[in-house]
Amino acid sequence: MSTPVPVPNTPQLLSAAAPLREAAVPLPLADVLIQDHFWTPRLQVNREQGIDIQYGHLQDVGALDALDFSHPQPPLPIPVINNNQVTPVMWWDSDIAKWIEAASYSLETHPDPRLENLVDDAVARLAKAQQADGYLNSYFTGREPDKRWTNERDWHELYCAGHLIEAAVAHVQATGKRTLLEVVERYVALIAQVYGPGPGQKRGYPGHEEIELALMKLYRISTNPEHLALAEYFVNERGQQPAYFDLEAVARGDNPASFAFGSNEYAQAHKPVREQNEVVGHAVRAMYLYAGMADLAAELGDTDLLAACERLWDDLTTKRLYITGGLGPSKDNEGFTFDYDLPNDTAYAETCAAIALVFWAQRMLAITGDGRYADEMERSLYNNVLAGVSLDGRKYFYDNVLESRGDNHRWDWHPCPCCPPNLLRLLTSFGAYVYSRTESQLWVNLYVAGEAQVQLAGQDVRLKVQTEYPWDGEITLTTELAQPATFILKLRIPGWSQGAALTVDGQAVDTQNDQGYVTLTREWKSGTEIRLSLPMPVQRVWAHPAVRADAGLVALQRGPVVYCLEETDVHQHLHQVVLPDTSEVTAHFEPSLLEGVTVLTAQGRYDLPSENMALYSSTPPGAETISVTAVPYYAWDNREPGEMRVWLRRS
Template sequence: MTRTLTLPPALTQVRVHDAFWSPRLEANRACTLPVLHGKLQEVGALDAFDLDAYAERGITIPKTHHVTPQMWWDSDVAKWIEAASASLVTHPDPALDAQLDDVIARIAGAQQPDGYMNTYFTAIEPDRKLTNERDWHELYNAGHLIEAAVTHYQATGKTSLLDVVERYARFLSGVYGTGQGQRPGYPGHEEIELALLRLYHATGRREHLDFARYFIDQRGQFPNYFETEALARGDNPQDFWAGTYEYMQAHQPVREQSQVVGHAVRAVYLYAAMADLAAADGDAGLRAACERLWDDLTRHSLYVTGGLGPSASNEGMTRPYDLPNDSAYAETCAAVGLAFWARRMAALTGDAKYADVMERALYNNVLSGVSLAGDRFLYENPLESDGTHRRWAWHACPCCPPNLARLLASLGEYVYAVSAQDVTVNLYVGSTLSADVAGHALTLTQEGAYPWRGDVHFSMELDSPATFALRLRIPAWAQGATLSVNGEAQAVTPQQGYAVLTREWHSGDRIDLTLPLVPRRVYAHPAVPQDAGLVSLAYGPLVYCVEGVDQDAALHALSVPRGAALSARFDPDLLGGVTVIEGDAVADTATTADLYTDVPPPTRPARVTAIPYAVWDNREPTPMRVWLRESAR
């Protein structure tokens, strides 16, 4: 069914005022952003834009973190710019604004006369620039700079960085393409595709959309560009360290792909761009490919926490139903990218199943990537730990902290979607939306205590009565949801997962939605060998885990009886205030010192106390598990 083009609201159109999210957004603003800036300064990533000093230092830039100049440093700075710019929308801060101006001036000063912009290759290896897109990160860095420029422009109205990236995009579009004298190349690490589409939406300049389409269409064509490129620089294409172009989703044209393979972050960045282009162009082939790939991921390879990529060796995918828990890679960046893709798929199709996964990723794998204080981070997000997997203050590859920071700072773009004919509520986050709908100025205010409670309330202000559809997502787990308008009960008959209220709306109208929140057991498909005989616990969108510090038995010894009642209780003093799930359990006990015996171990009564996975590892080192043994009784 054809729908009017649906877009996320601008950053300036949404104000978040939510009991769950606001403290996390404040930690992001007040702690994470300055921590990131300080670390980027400490390791030399900011000073790298002083090209002469950078080149003189060669590869000896500070060893305090065992960091040397990196090909992707520009991207880390760009993501910080994007996060800081988004923060200015809701929290004007002259000091942060001036800090941004300083960094952007450094970037502009480092841009080359032809428009090229990459500190590493300009200062350290100028003879090797644009010679190895397979392995290096020039186009990836360019993408993040473009995204940063778009957000900075939208947040401040300044074009200082936008002018830089438009020059860079024009330079790159002269290098890459199918015309005479151009290289038929594309990035090994996808990112610039979705960035160019954001640039198109921000500027209306069709050449940016065309360039994005070129990169997407060219990917995986024969002969493979990465082999041609390797030969041109004197390398043997067969010596490719990853062994397969599946690693960067370049093994076949994107419209022919049906299985999510390779590096997880690269994959979801590509798919987000494909969905964006499908929406902008009405490209049915791209849309069909996105839907196939989505079904493959969610049916075969998505962790219950919304993470993806079980393998550290390729930071990505292995085979269907391979979902190890203690060695799960589930990179924070991959969950962030999944949220990008899911939001675009929800807008493209109007189907709430995509927003369901977006919510799962946001409330679980994304949030687990940062401590409650906002100053420590996770790259990998395992679903089981012996207590030694801890958040770190910094990393030799610090891509995840600024990626997570920019997503949190722009959370308002994920709560709603708006078209000329409807308003869609994808997330239940206390907030206020200001938008033009059906030719009228609308202010929609959302209130509630989600995800701890399921009562959500909306009120409207309109300049005059208006007829449009309000679409409220009914999560797949929300059995028995109820809905009323001005106290009058409404039938909840979801269309593609949304309760749709189409009527003439007036100022003062009130909508009340109740989503039943009860502890739930969640089971994996029997083909997942690592989760056979196990159960996980959930409450609303939150996946739960158990930490050893809360239990009276070792985690591996605990079993949750299948018929045992589970209860939920809000604890305002625990981990910033969380709902815990509690229930009766049994624990194996030892009656002999023998390592092996002929009789099963006896059990004793025990209790299980589970906390949201998002807040694990915020206390002392302790074992953690998402999946628990389940006993018959």
């Protein structure tokens, strides 16, 4: 019942040799049906608006035309970045690749001949742009043919290659067409000649990680050991001394000390990855690297490498992550700063970084089966990730503040348009995050109404899910299978929930869970009804006291959804709003607001200046009582422009 995909291997379970826990893999996209009041509209606008809009932007900026070297190269867009050293044109190929990848996922669930033609055309352009030796990069071939492989630190060649690989894997899986796969296999063969530990090779690695996880995807369908070896080389060579980026800078006549971002921490290349304990540098680079490390650890059964991933995960989630699942607070390096530095009004929290965290979390969950990875995956998805795109699917946030004076708004397009196609591909492949499976287990990681189809115990099993999650915590799962069969169903008990209750065919089942999942092992019959009840009271959330930006403040969360105040619902100057600890916060669903959201309401206070109050006064301000309405953070900035605030004053 899966779409037949004539490729060497469909996504496969880990090799039996791996000493790690039998890792789970996502279900094929075509085997996941999503019919959900919350997600279906989001996925629909993404598919029906996003794919075409973004294709239009790629045409308009000239990214597609840049693949045709017989025409004049399209002008360099402004702004250029870092004193003219880097231009967005350098990563146009990655934008095209992410679009192909996203469109391919869409074709897997929603066949569309018109779209398939557009994809085929883009693939054909890429194939035509490939050079005789396998090289494929429109910027360097079209504009700077002498500068190939001379500045991997800044110039994104391997990054673009990585996205081409991901696109190729998605394309062949969706369509069975091998053109792009063969293109990237030739390109990878060239890269493996250029980079490596052998004589005459460059001992380099990517400035912007991405190709590592891409090579692992490629290896899983190619089973070509060179692909695995190259990924392994890139991961292990990273951060070795002497520093490749410094040698490379000297070789091209630059002073490594004048690197715009100061240190090789920027690209997580300051020390070998197995010795890294802190998430540092550019956040997207970091997440892509860690995702690739996790893939490699799983494939090789490399527990040391997995341990590094776990240390980095702990560092991120205990000290450097926003409540919205955003990460990388600083605009300066698009990345990390220091422990507990999580400013709200200047939060960078790039949409791509939250998406990349979802990628990493998915892998960690697959390897360890630990629900804490699912918790963070869910946190990012329902908050920072979804905030990255407007409800109409047409505008995008690049950075995601948690407090706005009213001057933060989504873009039609961005000079560095990495986030929109990243959203596009995440949402077109959303089904891959909902379920996963091992040989004998079906895991439900997110609660989304719809259906999963999976072969277990030798027969086709269908699991139907009914729920109004995230607005309601009642979930009904129903099995459908021809013959009774024994397999394991794993149901996630979210970290945010307390008092979960479970029945199977009306009989209470203990919700004692192992690492965030209840394990149901039994002989299943068709029509068995599993009811999971996750109470969803409104939660006041406090940050760890070390978080300076949130000191004395409280946030509101219900289920996985983080809330915010918007000026349009409350009052201007949201910093004057106080939510007393004693004030009861109630939730109700508003079907006509923001395409249907549960809002929170409470009685609050609003500071007022005392009469003729000076700028500074020994008389405290007064206050009036106001009604406070909070809306889901992901839905903010979809109405009148105005202030927004996640962390609220309390008393």
